[in-house]
Amino acid sequence: MMVKVVKRISLTVLFSAIMVFSLISNTIKVGAQGIFIWPAEGQITSGFRTVDRPDHHGIDIAKSGDVPVVAAASGTVSKSYYSDSYGNVIFIRHTINGTQYETVYAHLRSRAVSTGQTVSQGQFIGYMGNTGDSSGQHLHFEIHKPYWTSDKRYAVDPLQYLNSLGSPANNPYDGTFGTLKVNYPAGYGVNVYNAPNGSYKGKVYGGESYKVYAYQDGWYDIGNSTWIKAEHVIFKRYIAYINYPSGYGVNVYNAPNGSYKGKVYGGESYKVYAEKDGWYDLGNSTWVKGEHVIIIK
Ligand SMILES: [Zn+2]
Structure with a gap:
């Protein structure tokens, strides 16, 4: 029992040290951040060269x-094949601001691009899967600078290169918490109103996508008090990733700047139900400050 307590205290000290270090390193490396977008939605279940998994x-x-x-x-697919360890895997080479990188996407269920193909940022390349040496569906993602080698000596921590990490400057507040798509064929018009059940304001059209600023009684606000009925759209919520090492607690409140409600922990992911003044509601009026999370769109 005593051993457990000591272990917990030393872990807390370790997490605090990591926190301070990562805050400092984020500040230093801010120039490198934001050049890659998140390759998939989800929860980070294992980090880069951690104490438990240095390899x-x-x-x-x-x-x-x-x-x-x-x-x-954007880049060129350097490999797309099946490997016993990586499973279905895709390698992409990039040249960004004169610097070369190679990204790796492993354990895919399927591959949608082939070797030699040019791809653009955000292009679909396959589905997350559980192929190769993998237990449970996930994406194993690597960034190498300048390129992949079998001993992985050029691997860098992806979290230092992905958008929005830790730096509020890269995670701008825009008052949205999701996106929607008008769920009709192109050209098909849907009425929008100045409030839920309010006055007619105009039309939006099938296939169009909008950011979502508010939700009320089965209606979405797509900005400037332009409300559309939920039955006409497909809505996609943002995900808030608690941007700290696992075990590190962040306070949550019953409202923006409200009463203390409890804690959420580093590495956890939550659906976002609302956004207000730079705070996100993780559901049931559980509000977390935007600076503690990465919003995965
Ligand atoms: Zn992995």
Whole structure:
């Protein structure tokens, strides 16, 4: 029992040290951040070269269901094949501001691009899967600078290169918490109103996508008090990733700047139900300050 307590205290000290270090390193490395977009939605279940897994040269992003994986930046597919360890894997080479990188997307269920193909940032390249040396569906994602080698000596921590990490400057507040798509064929018009059940304001059209600023009684506000009925759209919520090492607690409140309600922990992911003044509601009026999370869109 005593051993456990001591272990917990030393872990807390370790996490605090990591926190301070990562805050400092984020500040230093801010120039490198934001050049890659997140290749998939999900929860980070394993970090880069952690104490437990020093030979883990990437990060694991896990989510169930049909999870699209996209190219983190534009480039050329250098390999697309099946390997016993990586499973279905895609390698993409990038040249960004004169610097070369190679990204790796492993354990895919399927591959949608082939070797030699040019891809653009955000392009669908396959579905997250559980192929190769993998237990449970996840994306194993690596970034190498300048390129992949079998000993992984050029691997860098993806979290230092992905958008929005830790730096509020890269995670701008825009008052949205999701996106929607008008769920009709192109050209088909849907009425929008100045309030839920309010006055007619105009039309939006099938296939169009909008950011969502508010939700009320089955209606979404797509900006400037332009409300559309939920039955006409497909809505996609943002995910808030608690941007700290696992075990590190962040206070949550019953309202923006409200009463203390409890804690959420580093590495956890939550659906976002609302946004207000730079705070996000994780559901049931559980509000977290925007500076503590990465919003995965
Ligand atoms: Zn992994």
